[in-house]
Amino acid sequence: MSTELKRTPLHDVHVGLGARLVPFAGYEMPVQYTSIIEEHRTVRSAVGLFDLSHMGEIEVRGEEAVSFLRHGLVSDPGALEVGQAQYSMACNADGGIIDDLIVYRRTTDRYWVVCNASNREAVVSHLEALLERGDFGCSIEDIGDRTALVAPQGPNAAALLAELTDLDLDAIGNYRSADGDVAGVPCLVARTGYTGEDGFELFCDARRAREVWDAVAAAGERHGLRPCGLGARDTLRLEAGMPLYGNELNRETNPFEVNLGRVVKLDKGDFVGRAALSAVQQSGPERKLIGLRMVENAIPRAGYVVRADGADVGHVTSGTLSPTLGDKIAMALVPAGMAGIGNAFEVVVRDRPYRAEQVKLPFYRRPRD
Amino acid sequence: MANPDDLRYSKEHEWVRVDGSQATIGITSFAAEELGDIVFIELPEVGATLSQFATFGVVESVKAVSDLYSPVSGEVVEVNEALRDTPELLNADAFGEGWIARVELSDTAELDALMDAAAYADETA
Numbered sequence: 001m002s003t004e005l006k007r008t009p010l011h012d013v014h015v016g017l018g019a020r021l022v023p024f025a026g027y028e029m030p031v032q033y034t035s036i037i038e039e040h041r042t043v044r045s046a047v048g049l050f051d052l053s054h055m056g057e058i059e060v061r062g063e064e065a066v067s068f069l070r071h072g073l074v075s076d077p078g079a080l081e082v083g084q085a086q087y088s089m090a091c092n093a094d095g096g097i098i099d100d101l102i103v104y105r106r107t108t109d110r111y112w113v114v115c116n117a118s119n120r121e122a123v124v125s126h127l128e129a130l131l132e133r134g135d136f137g138c139s140i141e142d143i144g145d146r147t148a149l150v151a152p153q154g155p156n157a158a159a160l161l162a163e164l165t166d167l168d169l170d171a172i173g174n175y176r177s178a179d180g181d182v183a184g185v186p187c188l189v190a191r192t193g194y195t196g197e198d199g200f201e202l203f204c205d206a207r208r209a210r211e212v213w214d215a216v217a218a219a220g221e222r223h224g225l226r227p228c229g230l231g232a233r234d235t236l237r238l239e240a241g242m243p244l245y246g247n248e249l250n251r252e253t254n255p256f257e258v259n260l261g262r263v264v265k266l267d268k269g270d271f272v273g274r275a276a277l278s279a280v281q282q283s284g285p286e287r288k289l290i291g292l293r294m295v296e297n298a299i300p301r302a303g304y305v306v307r308a309d310g311a312d313v314g315h316v317t318s319g320t321l322s323p324t325l326g327d328k329i330a331m332a333l334v335p336a337g338m339a340g341i342g343n344a345f346e347v348v349v350r351d352r353p354y355r356a357e358q359v360k361l362p363f364y365r366r367p368r369d
Numbered sequence: 370m371a372n373p374d375d376l377r378y379s380k381e382h383e384w385v386r387v388d389g390s391q392a393t394i395g396i397t398s399f400a401a402e403e404l405g406d407i408v409f410i411e412l413p414e415v416g417a418t419l420s421q422f423a424t425f426g427v428v429e430s431v432k433a434v435s436d437l438y439s440p441v442s443g444e445v446v447e448v449n450e451a452l453r454d455t456p457e458l459l460n461a462d463a464f465g466e467g468w469i470a471r472v473e474l475s476d477t478a479e480l481d482a483l484m485d486a487a488a489y490a491d492e493t494a
Contacts, residue, residue, distance in 0.1 A: 020405075036431040037406045231405070231432055297453075299409050299429050320431060321408040350411075350427065 008053035009148050009209040017227055025117035027054040030229040039232035040323040043195050044366075046224030047154035049216055050233060052201070053209060056120030057147040058127065061110040062138025069103060069111060072130050072272060074255060076265040080105040085175045085192055088263060089255055090115075090126050095276030096251035099123050100243065100260075102192055104177055109138075112188070112203075116245045120144055130272065148209030152216055153199030153236075155366075156223040161200055163219045165189065174198075183215030194233060196240025197366050238318050238329065241291065241362025247302055248289055248317045248331055256285040257333065259361070288336040289317065291361040292345060293327050296354040300330035305348040306356075308338055316347060322363060329363050330356070372397060373464055377480055378489035381422070381438035384464065385483060392441055393471050396428070398463040399493045404430040407459045412448045413470055419443055421479050426469070428459065441479055443472040 005028040014021060019030035030051065032039060042048045060069060069077040075088035082105050090098040099119035104112040115123045120142070127140050152160055158169050167180035167189055177190035185208045193199040204212050217225065234244070243249050248258050254277060255264050266278050294300060300319030305312050319330030330347065341360055346353035376384040382400035386393040401407060409429040419425045419439040426437040448470045452458060459467040484492060 031432070032405060035406050037408075235431060297409075299434075301434060321429075323431075 006054075008051055009206045010051045010053060010150075010213055013210065013213055014051065014227075019227070019229060022230075024230060025054055027117060029054060030227070032229040032231045033227045036229070036231035036235065037323045039226055039228040040235050042224065042226040043154045043197055043228060043232060043236055044324055045155070046226075047152050047156040047160055047199075047220060048195075048226055048228035048232065049213070049220060050151040050153060050228050051213070052149040052151050053147075053206065054117040055149050056115040056117055056123065056142070056144040057149075057203065058113040058115065058120075058124060059110065059141045059143050060113060060127070060138055061141075062136070063109055064137035065109050065111050068131065068134070068136040068138045069113075070268055070271060071134065071136075072127050073101075073103065074264045074271060074273060074277065075103070076268040077103045077105070077111065078268065082107060083177055085177055085190060087175075089249075089260070090123055091255070091273035091277065092126075092251060093273055093276065094251075095254040095273045095280055097245070097249045097253055097255060098126050098251065100245055100249055104188070104190060106179075106188070119245060126272075146206050147203055148206040148212070149201055149203050150209060150212050150216060151193060151199060151201045152220070152225070153193045153195045153228075154197050156225070157197075157199040160216065160220050160223040160225065161189070164215055182212055185211050187212065194242060195236040196242070196362065196364055197236075234318075235320050235323055238320055238331070239322050239324055239362065239364035241331070241364075243289070243331075244318060248333075253287075253333075254280050254285065256280045257287045257336075258289040261285075285336055287314070287333045288339040289331055289333055289361075290339050291359045291363060292316075292319075292330040292332050292347065292356040293359045293363075294329070294347065294354060294356045296356075297328075298347065298349040298352075298354040299328050300332075300347045300349065300356070306332045306334055307346040307348060307353055308334070308344070313338060313345075319347075324364050327363070331361070372399075372486040372489050374486045376464070376486065377440070377483035378486070378492075379422070379438065379440040379483055380492065381440070382493075383438060383440040385440045385480065387474070387477075387480065390474055390477075391446065391471055392443070392474055393468050394440055395468045396437065396459060396463055397489070397493075401460045401463045401467070404428060404433065404435060406431050407456045410452045410456045410459065410469070412452065413445045415445050415448060417445045419445060419472060421482070428456070437469070439472075440483055441472055441474055443475045445470050446473050447471040
């Protein structure tokens with residue numbers, strides 16, 4: 001079996017910048033260019049530029065596209081206006097999470113579902129199976145290979161992008177999008193991201209990704225821009241309390257356990273996973289995703305055991321030294337009844353328990369003006 | 370950064386600077402660069418007995434946890450306390466300020482199992 005890694009259209013750029021490339025979700029992706037900590041700080045203080053072309057894009061179009069998506073996803077895309085986006089999830093019949101994703105309403109009867117690269121096939125299969133079962137007047141198409149995604153993220157992203165487009169960026173609010181040219185290349189310009197900062201995601205034809213990247217990078221020199229890799233993306237999203245599929249989310253976890261019950265719209269009519277999720281909502285989730293701050297000096301990592309009063313009660317789903325806060329932080333799944341801000345836990349690091357305290361999520365919230 | 374000529378090197382990317390019956394040990398610049406930003410180190414305790422090529426501590430970068438393997442056997446007589454609060458010294462000056470421990474050597478013949486700077490440079494080329 002071939003295990004050859006796929007490359008994004010910006011692969012040569014990353015090599016030229018001296019990025020450290022690692023296998024990720026079947027792609028060869030930049031994990032860092034210079035330093036994860038420097039890249040992380042650049043996104044918090046100025047603007048970082050990410051190549052996210054590995055992400056999956058699926059187009060759903062047709063008169064009944066919206067009723068199809070209402071069946072296939074746990075949220076209610078019926079609430080979306082044209083140009084609006086929505087965080088959502090696809091769950092299986094047991095209520096387990098197949099993927100978390102963002103739905104963009106492009107036109108009246110055309111939607112984009114943007115999912116994790118590692119779950120692209122799973123999401124496509126989930127939607128195709130539903131399409132075969134029901135009599136939906138719509139079609140789906142995996143457009144991931146021909147769609148690139150370049151993401152300037154950080155407080156300077158809007159000022160930078162304004163130099164490259166005629167779009168009125170002030171009119172594109174958070175979780176909104178618009179079609180327009182960036183440096184002469186047609187893009188879907190979306191005010192979405194995964195860093196906890198203001199920022200944009202620019203979707204374009206893969207063949208023109210280089211033009212967009214180069215123009216943003218060049219204009220970015222005046223705005224303190226740095227290219228940023230997946231390493232910084234991970235620490236940024238963790239500080240912002242955002243879940244990562246494979247860490248916080250998987251098929252054995254339901255949305256209510258990870259504080260995403262608000263995304264699930266049980267009263268919108270039938271959808272895949274509704275019965276199971278309705279039962280969870282009724283009884284309350286058994287586990288809860290919490291934030292931990294280490295009181296003692298050790299770095300919590302995914303998979304480490306969490307204890308309370310000497311007993312093993314759960315596990316760390318993600319952990320790191322927070323570059324912004326300087327604290328050692330983690331998200332962890334514990335029995336719901338044990339959760340409470342200020343509660344004491346221990347994280348077992350190399351066979352020794354270290355004290356930790358439950359703190360509010362997110363760990364970091366960006367200052368708003 | 371060039372590997373100093375007066376040091377001996379292990380395949381696990383530690384260095385040794387011998388001074389009489391004692392030696393200072395650390396990780397190489399190559400190792401520090403491969404690890405990325407080092408944010409934590411678990412040092413051995415003074416008085417601990419190290420065995421050549423066995424683990425004696427842990428370094429953590431933002432993304433990864435890595436074991437430290439001692440290039441020599443002996444008793445730890447001093448550790449670099451500065452690394453507890455400023456582990457980034459390992460990135461900034463791996464062969465100098467980023468030293469990890471001083472060891473009373475139990476068997477100087479073990480040094481023959483280590484590489485000189487030229488051999489280590491080939492190893493990491």
